Amino acid sequence: NIITWQRKSPNLIHPMTTLSLPFSATFSSHSFLFSSKEKNLRFRFKLQASTQQLSPNPDPPSPSSNPKTGVIIVGAGLAGLAAATKLNSENIPFLLIEASDAVGGRVRTDVVDGFLLDRGFQIFITAYPEAQKLLDYQALDLQKFYSGARIYLDGQFHTVADPLRHFVDSVKSLANPIGSVLDKLLIGSTRIRVLTKSDDEIISADEVPTIDLLRKIGFSNEILARFFRPFFGGIFFDTELETSSRLFDFIFKCLALGDNTLPAKGIGAIPNQLAAKLPPSSILFNRRVISIGFNEKNTATTVTLQDGEVLQSELGVILAVEEPEINKILAGGSSDINNARPVQGKPARSTVCLYFSAEKDQIPVQDPVLFLNGSGKGIVNNMFFATNVAPSYGPPGKALVSVSLIGLFEDVADDDLTAEVVRELSGWFGSSTVGSWRHLRTYRIGFAQPNQSPPTDLMKDPRVGPGLYLCGDHLTSATFDGALVSGRKAVEALLSDRALVKVVFFYGYETTALSVIQKSAPKLLDKETQTDRIHITVTSLHFAWFCIIIPKMEGRKATMQEQWSLYEAYNELHGLAQELKTPFDAPAVLVVGHQTDGKSALVEALMGFQFNHVGGGTKTRRPITLHMKYDPQCEDPACHLVSDEDPTYAHPKSLHEIQAYIESENMRLEKESSCQFSAKEIIIRVEYKYCPNLTIIDTPGLVAPAPGRKNQALQSQARAVEALVRAKMQHKEFIILCLEDCSDWSNATTRRVVMQVDPELSRTVIVSTKLDTKIPQFARSSDVEVFLSPPAHTLDGFILGESPFFTSVPSGRVGSGHESVFRSNDEFKQAISLREMEDIASLTEKLGRSLSVQERNRIGVSKLRSFLEELLQKRYMDNVPLIIPLLEKEYRSATRKLNEINKELSTLDEAKLKQKGREFHDLFLTKGKHCKMRGLMGEHLLVAMNAGMRLYGGAQYHRAMAEFRFVAGGIKCPQITREEIVNACGVEDIHDGTNYSRTACVIAVAKARDTFEPFLHQKDGEYLSGHDVFLRRVASAFNKCMEDLESTTRYVTWSLHNKNRAGLRQFLDSFGGTEQSATGNAGMSQDSSVGSASNEKHDSKSRMDVKLSHLASGIDSGSSIQTTDTKLADLLDNTLWNRRLAPSSERIVYALVQQIFHGIKEYFLASVELKFNCFLLMPVVDKLPALLRLDLESAFEDDLDNVFDITNLRHSFGQRKRDTEIDLKRIKRLKEKFRLINEQLNSHQLKAMDIRGL
Structure with missing residues (x-):
């Protein structure tokens, strides 16, 4: 942590024209980590202008000359290489030990007769997220497969294709027998489902076997057997598809986002690329580790090789080998490794891969496509022509055939297995074609993949014991990406446990750097070691390199x-x-x-x-x-x-x-x-x-x-x-x-x-x-x-x-x-x-x-x-002093609530419960009572006034009547035409004239009947069942009554010698204001106001009406009403009984019809309300209370417990009492605590704390 920066030469300063950002923009991958044990050491660094890198000086000794190193990694597969890459990026010294002669582990490629033979069927998906960060895809020269497959079924090949990459082929495949159209639509919906999830969500989701997931989605048995089992079975080496649905979703997402590929130089090019970035002396080949040694603190510190050599590790040991090998190494150690847990694995997935060579022109297809066995018969699961995908896999003019079987076939000899494969493929491509192929090599791989059937933990802790860590695809997902992720996580766990510190570089003005470091960096360090922790040596130039030390947060502890x-x-x-x-x-x-x-x-x-x-x-x-x-x-x-x-x-x-x-x-x-x-x-x-x-x-x-x-x-x-x-x-x-x-x-x-x-x-x-x-x-x-x-x-x-x-x-x-x-x-x-x-x-x-x-x-x-x-x-x-009064108030409220509960419990006897029932009946059911049950019992209307109010009982009845008046009272008189007036005049006993008063009555009655009679017959069919005879008798009696009434009563209201002058004047005197204005000519329209009947009665004089005098003579409204009425009467006396239908006569008939219609409507409203009051409301008021009282009393006599549920009521009150007592004690305790805190705050001068955590 005490670092001296020294510039070797002013000429080595990086020019600002090419570096406009802080130092970390160029040197983001060159940060240094040092153990907190090395606080008192001094390091000297040099700036190398030629490579723009910082490196320790002097260089560390090579592993061969000094068996002691920082971290020992056992196994140079993908996981071990990923761990080494992470350590190398942090400049942590390490040693990578491999038992074989090359890196890669299971990811290896052999060269046989000029052919590149991958050890097993392996494809690389470009969408692997971790691989995208570590690998250089351009340098790998990845060669793509066809995005789909050809499936052998019933002697024919059927193509399935990705519709987003091969649309035409996918449309053609809709009708093939591999699956139904619905199955192919379900594949699309599955694609959308996995693409909407993050990788973390997929890995942590609930899991089932893949086959159960596919059946739950709705895939048919045909597509499961013909496509999913051979395709994903070939990826998982599991034709039963018992692999975790988490792994299926992850692979399916990667397949949707990326391409299936092969590196041009074989699958082994991937580990070779990672190894090429590591220091050459950091990898030891042909050195097998047989055990791990632990120190007195039971921490892993040494590894023992098969030749007896012991290598020492200062920071820890990472085991990057397969599960069986891990258990062998742990079992070979000393007896005091009780902190190192063995790895309990399931039986591994196995496979057999056979390679054949052929002439380029003797293979049936030239497409880079994968062939699947969809018949469910035979031992071949899938095959492809490797040189069609990557021509570099074989010599010019030659073709390489790769055939994959699921399982190890231990009881079958290589020659017999080869013969069976040739016989089966002869049925696919013809015996003449396959018979010319030459067998190159057979790979039997017992540990092709870890078994990841549920239950799985794809985020296992890499820690096995103190200083001992694991990595490999058995800890994450059984993929290339899973191995890379596990290697990185193992190193991250090691760095976290060792509490290392990180050095970050800064490039800028000297004064700025000094200010930043002196004022910010010391706050990151322990208080007792702040002084003289950072020393900087700079030249007189304006720009210089600086460093800032950031300790790991786990190592920071409070000092006070x-x-x-x-x-x-x-x-x-x-x-x-x-x-x-x-x-x-x-x-x-x-x-x-x-x-x-x-x-x-x-x-x-x-x-x-x-x-x-x-x-x-x-x-x-x-x-x-x-x-x-x-x-x-x-x-x-x-x-x-x-x-x-x-x-x-x-x-x-x-x-x-x-x-x-x-x-x-x-x-x-x-x-x-x-x-x-x-x-x-x-x-x-x-x-x-x-x-x-x-x-x-x-x-x-x-x-x-x-x-x-x-x-x-x-x-x-x-x-x-x-x-x-x-x-x-x-x-x-x-x-x-x-x-x-x-x-x-x-x-x-x-x-x-x-x-x-x-x-x-x-x-x-x-x-x-x-x-x-x-x-x-x-x-x-x-x-x-x-x-x-x-x-x-x-x-x-x-x-x-x-x-x-x-x-x-x-x-x-x-x-x-x-x-x-x-x-x-x-x-x-x-x-x-x-x-x-x-x-x-x-x-x-x-x-x-x-x-x-x-x-x-x-x-x-x-x-x-x-x-x-x-x-x-x-x-x-x-706020503390303000809380205490509130707690006092809550304490009093809780005490009052407890007393009320005790009172309620004391009244749970038969007589008091009966009395409460009678009070409820009297106050609520009949008399009306404000209560909190309106949300449960109340109803509301849609358009009436106060429609949102939930009412019940009498209030709801009266509102229903009000709504009836509102709707029926707003009915308008229908339009009256000139034709209707002429037809209604008919033939009168008046010589050469007609009685327009009678005409108005005839029209009004007809309009009222057409308007209101349908309402009377709306409910004609809604009778109580079982009363047909009674209803027929009632109808017969009603008809007989009407006949007798019509035969015995006939009223005459007119005289040949009386023209009803007195009646007309009486009508005009009462018609000071009409219900509706009558304007326009014979074909005019009218606009009837809408309102309740009661409003029409009381507000008629306030409406804008046109007097009959205006209609008849057009005299200004300012003239005397009495004079107008007199003149109008004289006018009507001369014209009303004239058959010539003048405009004034037409308008007066219309006004009379309006008045008569209004009267009929008022009668209709009153009659309906009267009938409801008489035949519905009064029986309810008279008889319902007695019936309810009888029902209530009979309930009391039968079983009081069934009426009031006393048992549950007592239990409820008892629970409420216990809860209230607990609350009372809690409030009392809180009140005392706040009072004590208040006293402490008043007695001490407390200073505010600065808890700036970084």
């Missing part, structure tokens, strides 16, 4: 033990505030910002680990509340998800499960058309060694939609989000973290919303995010000055902290997939710290000066976290 007790006090206070079920709301930090402001990323940086889905668009649709608690003993985040149904219960969840839950909730809300957001919080409790003591609420991102009708959906969504966020900000105890992503403080994007709730910004902390992207945007240092220290008039109010904070969060996710940037949360934390230092360095360079203390205290996630924690801790302490 007395601080831990104070942390515990805060943690307990925080925990009590979370658990308290009172109206009291604990202080919290509410994060508010727009969608692209980086809210969730900043929250994750504050927490120290990733848990959410971060990206563009709306990724948070429910507020996420994070109750964080500092726990120095918690190495990994311990997360609990509070149940939505029972807030008192929290489910322990992994980070992956929490992320999946949040994503599922977002998808559920996104599919809801009514409201795509929910104010109900997702509550997560977290304990972690890097967590601050904070409660943070991450809200949905605000949206600023574009105007216009086409963006109405987004505008509605923006209003919903803003309303949700504003409601959260209303809590006065919340500290608002306002995020702004802008370079000009005049743009108040998020502040515009925040200031609607907090106008003075008195409880708001402003944060400018994505600082690393803004610094390059400033052209002048003055712009940076204004940005870092905005003028007072720009930021209105009095913000917390007095000025904004500035943060940067490195992009990239934590995970093991190829899309992941960070392998662990520790790397994520280190990247945050480095980003903070780079921001300080960039700002220093832009300003041309060092940052002030105040400026540095506002830059970086760590500064923001410290400020928030101190602020929140102060709020906690200030």
Whole structure:
């Protein structure tokens, strides 16, 4: 850790014209790791301008001259080579020991007669994520297979093809007998399913045998036998398809994303490429390890070779061999290896591979296609012509045939096996063709793949014992990629266990580097060793190389033990505030910002680990509340998800499960058309060694939609989000973290919303995010000055902290997939710290000066976290005295509740229960009573006034009558035509005239009958069954009654000598205002007002009516009403009984019809209501109470327990009593704790803690 940098010559300085980024951009793969045991050593490094690499000086001795090394790797297969590659990239000394004469293990290629023979059927899929990081595909010169296969069935070959790569072939294959059209559609849906999952989700998903998964999807037996068994059986060496569905999904995804290939120089080119990047002296061939030795601490430190040589390891031993060989090595060690667990494996998968040579022109096809045996007969599973895929696999003019069998066929000799294969393939291609092939070699591979049938653990811990680690495809997936991943993970586990430190290089101004290192790096180290830990020697030039040491976070421990007790006090206070079920709301930090402001990323940086889905668009649709608690003993985040149904219960969840839950909730809300957001919080409790003591609420991102009708959906969504966020900000105890992503403080994007709730910004902390992207945007240092220290008039109010904070969060996710940037949360934390230092360095360079203390205290996630924690801790302490009165109130409330329960329990006897039943009957069933059962018993209407109210009983009856009046009373009089008036006049006893009064009555009655009679007959067919005879008798009696009435009663209301002048004047006197205006000519339309009958009665005079006088004579409304009526009467006396139908006569008939129709309607409404009151309501009022009383009393007499369920009621009250007693004791205990904490806070001057963890 004490490093001296020395420049050998000024001429070796890298020119700035070719290096505009920090040093790590060019030397990202050249970082150094040193054991924490070597703190007191001094290293000297030299800068080599020719290679632009840094290397230790002097060079370490070769393994052959010194058997002691850092790490010993046993086995040079893909897993061992991946481990060696990782160690080499970290400059950790290692020794790779291989028992054979070459690297590769099972991935080997032999040369026989000029042919390249892979040891077994092996293909390389280009979509393997780990392989994409380690291998140079261009150098491998990968040759592609045809994306599909040809399947031999019933003497013919049938093609199946990938529709995205060979569309025409796939369409032709729809009708072949390999499977139905539905089967091929299911293959497409399976492809979509696996592509929507990440690699981590696939590996951690629930598993079943592959055959069970395929049957569950719905594949037919035909396609299972003819395609899946030979194709995936050839990949897994398992024709029964018992392999885990996790491995199937992973392989299927890789096949969908990549190509099946062969390297031009054979499959062995892959391990050879990895080995070529390692130091030549780091690999020992033909050296078999027989045992491992352990020291007095039972840690693996030595390996013993077959020739008796012992090699020593300072850091650990990695076994990268197959499972049987692992157990042999562990069994060959000393007897004190009880900490090293043996590897318990299942029977391995085996295969036999046969190679034949042929003349190029004697093979039946020239396509690079895989042939499958879909008949289910014979021993051949699959075959292909290797030289069709990669011509380099054979000499010019020659063809190489590869045939694969599943199983070892131990009881069959090689010659017999070869003969059977030739005989079977002769049936495929013809005996003349196959008979000319020459057998080259047979490979019997007993351990072709580990058996990965369920149950499996594809994320096994590589640790076997202290200092002893495993790697290989048996720990992950049985693929090339799985072997590479396991090698890397084994090294990562070793580095983590050994608590190594990492050296990161920095290239820039001398003053900047000194400032960064002196002010930032010492904070990363233990307090007692801060002084003189870093020494830098530089020249007088402006630019130089520097280093910064970042210790592994697992090795960092708190140095002040007395601080831990104070942390515990805060943690307990925080925990009590979370658990308290009172109206009291604990202080919290509410994060508010727009969608692209980086809210969730900043929250994750504050927490120290990733848990959410971060990206563009709306990724948070429910507020996420994070109750964080500092726990120095918690190495990994311990997360609990509070149940939505029972807030008192929290489910322990992994980070992956929490992320999946949040994503599922977002998808559920996104599919809801009514409201795509929910104010109900997702509550997560977290304990972690890097967590601050904070409660943070991450809200949905605000949206600023574009105007216009086409963006109405987004505008509605923006209003919903803003309303949700504003409601959260209303809590006065919340500290608002306002995020702004802008370079000009005049743009108040998020502040515009925040200031609607907090106008003075008195409880708001402003944060400018994505600082690393803004610094390059400033052209002048003055712009940076204004940005870092905005003028007072720009930021209105009095913000917390007095000025904004500035943060940067490195992009990239934590995970093991190829899309992941960070392998662990520790790397994520280190990247945050480095980003903070780079921001300080960039700002220093832009300003041309060092940052002030105040400026540095506002830059970086760590500064923001410290400020928030101190602020929140102060709020906690200030709120302690306020909690005590609330606890007192809750204590009194719980006591009162307990007394009420005891009182209820004392009244559970027969007489009191009967009395309660009678009271319920009297007060609720008949008299009406306000209660809380309206949601269960009440009904609501759709269009009536107060339709949303849930009513029951009499209130519901009266509202139903009101709705009837509303609907029936709004019926309009139908249109009256001139033709109808003429027809209704008929022939009168008046000479050459007609009685228009009678005409109006005839029309009104006809219109009323047409309007209302259908309503009377709507329910004609809805009679009670079984009363036909009774109904016929009633109908007969009714008809006889009507006949008698009509034969005996006839009323005459007119006279030949009386023209009804008196009646007309009486009618006109009562017709001061008509129901409806009559305007226009003979064909005019009318608009009848809609309203209830009662409104028509009382409000007729307020309507805009036209008097009959206007209709007849057109006299202005200002004339005397009495004069008008007199003139109108004289006019009608001369014209009303005239057969000539003048316009005035037509209008007066229409007005009369309206008046008569209105009267008929009123009568209809009154009659219907009267009948309902008489025949429905009155029997209910008169008879129902007595019937209910009889029913209730009979229930009392039968069995009181069946009526009231006394047993369950007693049990319920007893449980409530016990719960209340527990709550009472808990509240009392909490009250005493808070009182004690309050006394302690008052008696001591507590200082705020700085828990800046990196």
